[in-house]
Amino acid sequence: MIRTPRRRREEPLDHAELTRLLPAPGDPELSSDRLNRLEEHLMTEIRNRTSDTAPDTSTDTSPGASTGAPPAGAHAGDRAPRPVRRPGRRPVLVGAAAALVLAAAGVAGLAGGSGGPASSGRAVAPPAGAVPAPVVQVVRGTTAGLAGAVADISGAAARAELPEPGPGQFLYVRSEVSWLVSWEGADGKNRSYVDTIHPREVWMSPDGDKGWLMEPYKKAVDRDGITLDDPEGGERTLNSPSYDYLRTLPTDPNLLLKKIYDETGGMGNGPDQQAFSTIGDLLREQVVPPKLAAGLYRAAARIPGVVLVDDSVDAAGRHGVAIARTDEADGGRTEWIFDRETYTYLGERTVQTRDVEGIKAGTVKGHTAVTDRAVVDAVKQRPAGLGDGPPSA
Numbered sequence: 001m002i003r004t005p006r007r008r009r010e011e012p013l014d015h016a017e018l019t020r021l022l023p024a025p026g027d028p029e030l031s032s033d034r035l036n037r038l039e040e041h042l043m044t045e046i047r048n049r050t051s052d053t054a055p056d057t058s059t060d061t062s063p064g065a066s067t068g069a070p071p072a073g074a075h076a077g078d079r080a081p082r083p084v085r086r087p088g089r090r091p092v093l094v095g096a097a098a099a100l101v102l103a104a105a106g107v108a109g110l111a112g113g114s115g116g117p118a119s120s121g122r123a124v125a126p127p128a129g130a131v132p133a134p135v136v137q138v139v140r141g142t143t144a145g146l147a148g149a150v151a152d153i154s155g156a157a158a159r160a161e162l163p164e165p166g167p168g169q170f171l172y173v174r175s176e177v178s179w180l181v182s183w184e185g186a187d188g189k190n191r192s193y194v195d196t197i198h199p200r201e202v203w204m205s206p207d208g209d210k211g212w213l214m215e216p217y218k219k220a221v222d223r224d225g226i227t228l229d230d231p232e233g234g235e236r237t238l239n240s241p242s243y244d245y246l247r248t249l250p251t252d253p254n255l256l257l258k259k260i261y262d263e264t265g266g267m268g269n270g271p272d273q274q275a276f277s278t279i280g281d282l283l284r285e286q287v288v289p290p291k292l293a294a295g296l297y298r299a300a301a302r303i304p305g306v307v308l309v310d311d312s313v314d315a316a317g318r319h320g321v322a323i324a325r326t327d328e329a330d331g332g333r334t335e336w337i338f339d340r341e342t343y344t345y346l347g348e349r350t351v352q353t354r355d356v357e358g359i360k361a362g363t364v365k366g367h368t369a370v371t372d373r374a375v376v377d378a379v380k381q382r383p384a385g386l387g388d389g390p391p392s393a
Contacts, residue, residue: 127193130183146308261275305328314337314346316346
């Protein structure tokens with residue numbers, strides 16, 4: 001029989017006594033092999049597409065809820081008694097996925113455990129393939145010249161002749177990418193490492209329901225790639241867009257900015273940073289209709305804290321001017337880089353602007369370079385001239 005214990009009278013909690021009675025927290029041992037297996041498990045879950053059939057009954061309390069716009073994970077237009085539909089998916093950012101695995105599996109190692117510098121919970125070597133993160137001089141940003149640069153950039157975007165996908169075709173984007181990999185050495189000090197810059201290719205159908213990812217540098221991704229198919233479909237939002245969805249968005253910068261603030265309220269590190277990040281996500285690995293791209297750039301320039309950086313470098317080594325904003329929460333400045341002559345989008349760089357948790361100011365935390373955008377007839381098909389084999393890692 002389960003007996004109900006007699007209630008004790010409330011007494012002040014003796015923290016010192018509690019500390020003495022409880023054992024000291026452990027320092028879990030997570031080798032680099034273990035971290036690799038965790039990453040492989042994550043990507044296996046993505047490949048298997050195991051769906052959660054339980055309906056979402058959570059209540060949205062974010063500031064954007066009052067507008068009727070869906071928060072992250074919710075679906076526009078979902079109202080009882082309609083069945084809940086899964087949201088559409090953005091192409092998987094494998095670098096970010098690996099970082100999530102490292103964060104989930106190695107919290108004690110990254111934050112510092114109680115076992116001392118020689119603790120067995122610390123890896124003796126950085127992750128395979130990682131190299132020391134480059135450190136650059138942080139060029140000061142300014143609002144002087146921002147309006148003129150944005151006018152040139154948005155004008156070039158509006159005039160761009162981009163391919164229009166037809167029925168059964170796929171949008172193709174090829175990039176060079178590198179992401180931060182934090183590692184704590186045996187001496188207890190944090191080191192900043194990044195992935196070796198490597199190719200990444202994404203194919204997506206215009207409706208976002210079918211897709212493919214190839215990033216052979218990642219051990220968790222098969223050399224032939226993984227599917228991004230979403231057979232159940234889903235409501236498209238700013239956080240899970242498709243090309244067809246982007247075509248429905250307003251191109252007026254004021255209307256765009258209002259929609260972005262409304263739909264992303266309560267997310268990220270403040271409304272201004274989240275708005276800037278949302279626009280960057282739409283530009284990074286997508287084929288954006290020309291007039292919408294122009295509107296997005298003009299909208300970004302109206303976000304408080306956005307500046308012009310005179311010189312930045314993408315993952316392919318190409319220099320250009322940048323529209324940038326610093327995340328006040330972690331000191332990381334994201335720079336969208338544009339060719340200095342043609343004002344076309346080149347890629348993105350994230351630079352640490354101040355020392356934070358072992359990451360020194362000037363550390364390049366992320367690098368991308370878009371090298372090709374096209375329309376093709378099938379997944380794994382490349383534009384003429386790129387060949388049919390997997391990209392070299």
